[in-house]
Amino acid sequence: MKPRTDLLQGTLEMLVLTTLADEPMHGWGICERVQELSEDVLKLNHGSLYPALQRLKRRGWVRSEWRQTENNRRARYYALTAAGRTHLGDEVAQWRRSSQAVERILDLLPGAGE
Amino acid sequence: MKPRTDLLQGTLEMLVLTTLADEPMHGWGICERVQELSEDVLKLNHGSLYPALQRLKRRGWVRSEWRQTENNRRARYYALTAAGRTHLGDEVAQWRRSSQAVERILDLLPGAGE
DNA sequence: TGGCTTCCTATCGACGGTCGACATAAGCCA
């Protein structure tokens, strides 16, 4: 397996795909969900989210359709495709490997372990 | 505490500072060390490392001096400053918070937990 | 009716970190 050289980028896309794994959501909802689930540690900017959504769609990992919100507003609902689900699995596995590697290095810090 | 919006970037700098926490090293050695400690999961490119080292130096987190290698070659040895050590502590704390938040979200994935 | 707030999508320019390729030099060894 080749080492990843880009370190921990692309987390945003993984997070978006993850929140869509349960059920289709619209962009606004994705933002709220991530912030809420992370207990305000993480935050998605709209200016980052929508371009990301377009990338994911272009790559076929996500599909979208206009629907009506519970609040009777029109919104684009995004849903994970089969390919997207597979890709998400790969992303998560890679992220876990990388973050564990970082953790291993951090644990060597004086005053970290024991 | 404000949520971090830049997600998991800047890991490279944290990793560099971490490897310098033990003892001063030269750039080449830092690359090798990170790759080795991470068991080839992580890899630092020279083209990313040296600019990063210059940033760290400019910010006063690292100090450098020319020295002789074990192999009798000249190399720039980088050492963590006191400010750098403090900053590293902050970075690590923030990284742990963020990665744990990501992990919490990932754990909600169907087939992840239980 | 008018105006305000909330919900929701979207784009833009700027910024900055990373990448891969390239240049350079010095020591080692055959």
Place this chain on the structure above:
DNA sequence: TGGCTTATGTCGACCGTCGATAGGAAGCCA
């Protein structure tokens, strides 16, 4: 002499993220 390893560094291109900005539609209230 030539080639390999160690070592530092630069460069242009790319791309994701950011913060600001725009705008539309529904709901609320006076």
